[in-house]
Every structure is written in structure tokens, then in C-alpha cells.
Amino acid sequence: xxxxxxxxxxxxxxxxxxxxxxxxxxxxxxxxxxxxxxxxxxxxxxxxxxxxxxxxxxxxxxxxxxxxxxxxxxxxxxxxxxxxxxxxxxxxxxxxxxxxxxxxxxxxxxxxxxxx
Amino acid sequence: xxxxxxxxxxxxxxxxxxxxxxxxxxxxxxxxxxxxxxxxxxxxxxxxxxxxxxxxxxxxxxxxxxxxxxxxxxxxxxxxxxxxxxxxxxxxxxxxxxxxxxxxxxxxxxxx
Numbered sequence: 749x750x751x752x753x754x755x756x757x758x759x760x761x762x763x764x765x766x767x768x769x770x771x772x773x774x775x776x777x778x779x780x781x782x783x784x785x786x787x788x789x790x791x792x793x794x795x796x797x798x799x800x801x802x803x804x805x806x807x808x809x810x811x812x813x814x815x816x817x818x819x820x821x822x823x824x825x826x827x828x829x830x831x832x833x834x835x836x837x838x839x840x841x842x843x844x845x846x847x848x849x850x851x852x853x854x855x856x857x858x859x860x861x862x863x864x
Numbered sequence: 865x866x867x868x869x870x871x872x873x874x875x876x877x878x879x880x881x882x883x884x885x886x887x888x889x890x891x892x893x894x895x896x897x898x899x900x901x902x903x904x905x906x907x908x909x910x911x912x913x914x915x916x917x918x919x920x921x922x923x924x925x926x927x928x929x930x931x932x933x934x935x936x937x938x939x940x941x942x943x944x945x946x947x948x949x950x951x952x953x954x955x956x957x958x959x960x961x962x963x964x965x966x967x968x969x970x971x972x973x974x975x976x
């Protein structure tokens with residue numbers, strides 16, 4: 749089946765630093781990737797939609813200058829949290845929509861970010 | 865704006881019980897609905913996907929129903945087992961290829 753990987757699986761960084769999270773579709777091409785954030789005991793909230801070769805579309809309330817998304821190839825999207833603050837600590841999950849698929853999405857295992 | 869609500873928020877049952885998890889959504893114009901399982905600190909496992917034209921889907925001990933006009937879905941788990949303990953998330957999609965809108969989930973605990 750289709751596999752989506754995320755790297756790193758967990759990361760600890762200091763306030764003010766930046767951290768990059770990678771989302772890869774391992775055995776299919778993804779024209780669209782989605783980035784979600786999940787706070788403890790909360791649901792997944794969509795942050796942005798990333799289309800290969802174009803700028804990401806951010807949801808209302810998500811700072812595009814703080815959460816930089818790059819989708820440079822059909823198998824890789826990256827999320828960079830810039831100038832991280834403790835309130836950015838969360839579980840970040842990506843999902844990938846295969847090219848040519850009408851409804852399926854495949855989710856990555858998530859990245860746990862802790863900002864100290 | 866679409867809102868997805870799941871009731872109950874938490875549920876504890878003894879092993880062997882049949883149980884029902886509920887999901888409701890405010891905008892009935894959905895493309896499909898999907899149920900996921902999430903273990904603590906882990907990603908999502910897709911359980912069942914129901915297209916808007918379908919009424920139900922079954923996989924093993926799981927059965928999901930969809931009443932699109934009333935904005936409701938249920939996930940039925942038969943003969944629950946301790947291994948079923950997890951958080952169950954309901955999510956809807958409005959168009960093909962678009963993002964999912966999630967509920968907050970129901971955390972299930974099955975005791976042996």
C-alpha cells in the first residue's frame with residue numbers, strides 16, 4: 749500500500765530556532781499534500797494545503813511567514829517552523845493525495861515538536 | 865463552516881461489548897466521510913471510508929453507516945477487545961482531493 753513518511757518523528761528545539769519537518773510519499777506521486785496540527789486531546793486542524801510547484805494555501809489564522817511550506821517535487825513537502833515558540837509545540841501530521849486518485853489520502857506517522 | 869462533532873468524548877466498556885460511536889456534521893454537502901483510529905502519540909490508521917452515495921461500509925468487526933441528509937454517521941464495533949482501545953476520529957471531505965475536517969474524537973478504553 750501507499751506509504752507516507754515523516755522525518756523527524758520527534759524533535760526538541762530551543763525557542764527562537766527553526767526546525768524543518770519533511771513529508772515524503774515513498775511509492776507514489778502526490779500532487780497535493782496537506783499539513784495538520786494536533787494539540788493534546790484536540791482534533792487535527794488543517795494548517796495548509798501544498799500543491800507541487802506552487803505556493804501553499806494557508807488556513808485562516810495560520811501565519812504563512814512562520815510556517816513555511818515548500819512542495820518542490822511530487823514526493824516531498826517540507827514544513828519549516830521559524831522562530832519557534834513553546835506554543836508551537838504540537839504534533840504535526842502530513843497527508844498526501846496521490847495523483848489521479850479521486851478520494852484517497854495517506855497519512856504520515858506524525859512529528860512531535862517540543863519547543864523549550 | 866463545517867463542524868464535526870463526536871459523542872461521547874470518552875467511553876469505557878468491558879471486553880466483548882458491542883458499542884456505537886457517533887459523529888455528526890453541520891453541512892451535509894460532503895463528498896465522503898472517513899473513520900480513523902489513532903493510538904497515543906501515533907499517526908492515523910484509516911478504518912472505513914464511505915462515499916456520499918453509500919449508506920454503509922463494513923470491515924471485519926467494524927461497520928460504519930452514513931445518513932448524509934441528517935448529517936450523521938455511526939461506527940459500530942462488535943465484540944470489543946482490549947486492542948480496540950484507541951481514539952477514533954471521524955472526518956469529512958467536501959470535494960475530491962481536498963483536506964479532511966476532523967472531529968475531536970472518541971477515546972475508547974476496553975478492559976479485559
